[in-house]
Amino acid sequence: MLLLLFKFLQPVPPVKVKEEKSWLVQTTFLLNGAKSPQLELYGQVESPYTATITSNITADVKSLDIREGEVVNKDQLLLELDDADIHLIVDQRQSDVAELEAMITSEKNRHKNNLASLKLEKSLVALAEKKLKREEKTSRTNLTSQSSFDSQKQALQNQKLALKARQLNVTDHPARLAQLEARLKHKQALAQQAEKDLQRSTVVAPFDGIVLKTYVAPGERVRPGEQLLKIYSTENVELRAQLPQRFISSVKQALDRGMILTGMLKTGNGNFAVSLHRLSGTMADTGNGVDALFEIESTDARRLLIGEVHEIVVSLPALQDVYRIPISSIYGTNRIYQVIDGRLQAVNVEKMGNLVEDDRQYLLVRSDELKDGDEIIITQLPHAISGLKVDVNNASDSETR
16 A cells, blocks of 8 residues: 555656757759750761772772871872773774874865865756757757767766765765764763873872771782772761750751850860761661761861760750759759758759769759759758758858859
8 A cells, every 4th residue: 555655656757758850961052044054975986078999990009108097188199000001092092083083074075075076067967968959959850870869868867877976975964074073072082081091090189088998909900990998088077976855956946046066075185176067867776866966177087086986075055944953962863852941842853964064063954843042952861851851051152053
């Protein structure tokens, strides 16, 4: 009984209330405005001006004056073929032309002679007709024999046949002359072709470039159509990179407006500027975008090799109503956390691109739930959820953009 009394009279110890844990975070404040996202692409070096030079004649390779990888200038001697055989063909073609020219001169002289002879033939026919009439009168009076009359008649017929033959020669002159002139043009064309083939026995660089490959060696016999060497132009080197589907529309609109979109090409030989020249007219082979073609200055192109792949950081057209946030603000793939009344509130955002400033990487995001001046955390918490209590400490003003 006494024990029960002591138990009820014993003082009750105070209950300690467990305080909610608060997580220490850093924050930044959002600033709305137009910002240019940067896109990282990987481009392959190529040249639309890549020429495979082939032989136009059958000849021996006389000399090879360049090597693979050499830088050459326009009209520089690359390769020389033995032109002895082609010289013979040129002489033959020129002889054919000279022969036709002589035949045309002869035809013109013959025509002049035929015109003069035609007048004479006509006068002889007229004389023969008069003589036949006299013979006909005398034969009626039996002063001449019938055989004499017949002979005179035959002489007139022979003279008329000669006149017709001469007339035919005169009439056919334009046709004969046209035929000879056509043959002359054909022979002249063959002669010009032979002379061009003779010139092509000396192969020179069609442009400033770099030799990609040689296919022959001195002393080797080549035939028409066989490859001699391959060269590409250093004045026309491009980078081909695949532009993702979601950027195609904005980039095309920028190009249509005449905007110049620039980028930075990163190579082992240093970084240098490139500019977006155009977009391909068809979808890429992967079907996920289109190929973007970037121009490279010729001086920089000499530092690259065809086929190399390099990173390009491209500045895209500026976007409105986007916010720049540090990469550490992103949770998962597209979630950030606002700080509202000391607690976290999750917000899903749309990534609009990357941005590098002062050697620091940022993300550009957009969301209808965000507004200018919102405070978001830039600290990565292990178990961040909406409603989690946080304490803001030493927010870096330099992060706020």
